[in-house]
Amino acid sequence: MTDAQIHPTAIVESGARLGAGVRIGPFSMVGANVTLGDNVELVSHAVVTGRTTIGAGTRIFPFASIGHQPQDLKYHGEESRIEIGERCTIRESVTINPGTEGGGMLTKIGNDCLLMACSHVAHDCQVGNNVILANYVGIAGHSIIGDYVGFGGMCAVRQFVRIGSYAFIGAHSMIDADVIPYGLAVGNRAHLRLNLVGLKRRGFGPEAINSLRAAYREIFLGDGTLRARVEQAALTHKGEPLVENVVSFIEASKGRQLCLPLNAQDDS
Incomplete structure (x- = not known):
């Protein structure tokens, strides 16, 4: 010193x-x-x-x-x-x-x-x-x-609560559930979207973002149970890093509550 x-x-x-x-x-x-x-x-x-x-x-x-x-x-x-x-x-x-x-x-x-x-x-x-x-x-x-x-x-x-990498939490939001990587959570209580602006700012390319958007729709807005949808997305998008990160995050939740889109239900 x-x-x-x-x-x-x-x-x-x-x-x-x-x-x-x-x-x-x-x-x-x-x-x-x-x-x-x-x-x-x-x-x-x-x-x-x-x-x-x-x-x-x-x-x-x-x-x-x-x-x-x-x-x-x-x-x-x-x-x-x-x-x-x-x-x-x-x-x-x-x-x-x-x-x-x-x-x-x-x-x-x-x-x-x-x-x-x-x-x-x-x-x-x-x-x-x-x-x-x-x-x-x-x-x-x-x-x-x-x-x-x-x-x-x-x-x-x-x-x-867990908040995944590259997520963004909008001002005045109350987060009481896990937020997936690349997610955008807004509101009280918060609901989920994708952090598309943040992904572009961090240099992620269109192909990776489009794959993530497709997987997001499959996981949160598709038919069947959440668990089945996650498993299907893992197969459909195998080898796509952003999707694999989201899948791993959800699988590690082990029954924890997830932040969801407004029109989705956690029917796992």
């Missing part, structure tokens, strides 16, 4: 591990069991405590609170952790809580994520890479968020 820049008003407890080029701004606080990677910056008035690791190049803005005990009445002081990846941006008043004994002891956020002001990631969540949480998004405990998922403002995600 010889080249760390620490403002005179900041508090860095003995035992904290600071990488090269770390900057800790005015009135910030770093706990004894915190590790800050190279070039991490706490702009000002930020608190990082608990058993927390922050990856290189991440910036944390004023009044963010990372590592304080989770908002879970079952928590009883266990030595759980937070891991935040590299090059993340954590804006004003964001809160991130560590894991619990009942959920794996770890809350994890991947690389290159943007958590906008006042968003919240609860205990035991697993958030992938390149995820964007807009203002006031709340992710409840034990939820799993895939890579490249985007959230509009003021969304809420119920505990234990």
Whole structure:
């Protein structure tokens, strides 16, 4: 920590591990069991405590609170952790809580994520890479968020929900069921569409998107049980990666509730 820049008003407890080029701004606080990677910056008035690791190049803005005990009445002081990846941006008043004994002891956020002001990631969540949480998004405990998922403002995600990679959650939505990869969920409670705009922005080609659209119609709007439709789509679209990802996601649900289109029923 010889080249760390620490403002005179900041508090860095003995035992904290600071990488090269770390900057800790005015009135910030770093706990004894915190590790800050190279070039991490706490702009000002930020608190990082608990058993927390922050990856290189991440910036944390004023009044963010990372590592304080989770908002879970079952928590009883266990030595759980937070891991935040590299090059993340954590804006004003964001809160991130560590894991619990009942959920794996770890809350994890991947690389290159943007958590906008006042968003919240609860205990035991697993958030992938390149995820964007807009203002006031709340992710409840034990939820799993895939890579490249985007959230509009003021969304809420119920505990234990899974959201597949490249999905998008529209503003003001309440998510209380799993959202398939590449899905677009909107509403209170949310209903499902395909995230076609997001797929095009991420560089997926017309052939892959058209196959996914066909499989989507077969799975959610066809005849027969959901299980039978998923099995048929797996056969019809064998070797098509986007469809295989959706099929694998649904098969892993093991009876969990899925977010569905407005005119579909879960008749599995």
